[in-house]
Amino acid sequence: MSAALKLEGVVADRRIIICCGSGGVGKTTTGAALGVLAAQLGRSALVMTIDPAHRLAQAMGLQALGHEPAEIALEAPGRLSAMMLDTKHTFDRLVEQYAPSGQVRDAIFANEYYRQLSSTLGGSRELVAMERVLEAATEEDYDLLIVDTPPAHHALDFLDAPRRLIDLIDGSLTNSLLKPYGMAARAQFNLFRQSSAVTLKFLERLTGFEMLADLSEFLLAFSSMFDGFKERSHRVMELMRESGTTFLLICAPEEGSLEQVEQFRSRLEKDSLDICGVLVNRVHLMDPRAGDLDDSVLARIASLDVAEPRGAFLAERVAAAYEDRRTMARADAGVMADRLGEDLPVQAVPHFHRDLHSMADLQAFAETVRN
């Protein structure tokens, strides 16, 4: 059996906790609950979430989450703030920040490609999310940042994607495309390496001239911000490696979700990034010693006098519900034992059997995690 994960210590000591996991495993709720715990421990915490779930905002006493930190009313020795990491908004901010001139900035904002499709640009979501975390870590005064990462198809896209974006702008084809893609410039193609010229000719046939011209204009404007991006991206990686930073892997007690944890884990270890442990949400817990209900107990249940029964044979229905629960508890324990290694600390959080969307719910979650 793996060691117990002591999240109270993690929340008390660290500066940045990054919550990773596939979609729907309770990352956002867990992050919010850890924020509550931090405030209870007297720290000043900022929860940064990518999930705009309205209910969760309301649970924290906000109408909606904004793009700037808002303090949450909470009776605790510390303080808790929350904010949303929004792609479009932050991307615009990046452009504002790194565009070398107002002219370039306006060109990017006016580019049809940027306007229509910047949110699909590979890595842009992840890049801007981490960008905002860096900003909060370096310029804002919090003891602890809790970061809810964007759901990704691949483990840790939020770490890899910015790098891909940088490789891309560094790439040879992009360098050719970075020359204004007009009729005049096309005559000069033979000055570029032959392979690029062939590729470009091919791309024009594949996508059309207009598209390449627009894309070229977009990349040209974009590349002028490149040095700034590159430098920031290195600083994000440094921040991830600092001793105050740790990754919390969050999952559900299901094959697929636990398998994903393994992928996350090997990816993080490849970069020597610190993992504090695995938190498994929605676990059906039951004392493993519990056996079958014996006949005398069933007889006592059968003899209960209930004014408005749901149906006949209460004892049988109780036995069925108990059996279902025992089966689920065994299945959860089994898959966790199979899939989780011995070396990472693990915490199983019980299934709450309802949505968690009030401050009381978050406090109950925090209480469970604390014990």
Place this chain on the structure above:
Amino acid sequence: MNGDASVAALRGVRLVVVTGKGGVGKTSVAAGIASASARSGLRTVLVTLDTGDTRHPLLDVPLEYQPYQAAPRLSVSRLDALEAVREYVRRNMPFSSLYENIFDGHAFRNFASAAPGFEELMSLGKLYELCTSGEFDRVVFDAPATGHMKLLLDVPGATLRAVHVGPLNHNAGKIQDLLLDGSRTRVVITTLAEEMAVEEAMDLERCCRNDHRMAVGPIVVNRLVPERFSVEEIAALQSMEASTLELREAVAAVVAEHAEQRSQEEALRALSAAGSDVVSVPRIVQACFDPAAFLEALEAHLMPLFGNAA
């Protein structure tokens, strides 16, 4: 619940797009719909995204770009934007062999990720191709979760607005026509009966219906807990002296199940108040995960989509 309206919602539909919040069982529901389609006699392909998995978790077949047969009339194919471009070029461009080595070069890969929306459009193009090739009667798309889904649906329209002529425009137009044609394409949203998941499902339903004018529904509500006890019964059970460990655990199990069922009922009320058609799938309890048995049970509950009684 409006059971009748959802009956046979998929009849005649070529492309079924299965989406929903992460973690609600989207992949299972997509596999269930595909498997039931094949069983009903339709030549079916289940299309998945590249999730990093090498095998399908329920059908237990390798996930490859070329459709891989999993059962009679049922194939599985994994989308891959770069493979899709390669195939497109082979089919549509004269002298395509001239370009073969371009695909393997860095330059092209860089381009594909540089051009915003390009990979998405090429993936959708592959879906279009599967829908129109005549090889399959039904294409079931195990689509991305809500947030990514919205982005994906925006791509053809955004491309049409950004690029006015040329092959990219032409392809985006064809894809857009297919997605918006309610007689050929239908979106099935999967959710759990939980407040936040339901809210997200209704929001996505509105987005597909109003912003994109797509045919949507019904909503598949997954993992419903049975309604087994009355409030009075719960109270009576709780008043018993917990003489044994088993009784204590049994009462806890009953109370938890009842609480979950109550909260699910409330979430379902919100769905039906919004006028959404619903297909209910009960929780399937298994001691040891048995993919084949799981899929079979799931399929039976999805039958209302096909118009046969379960």
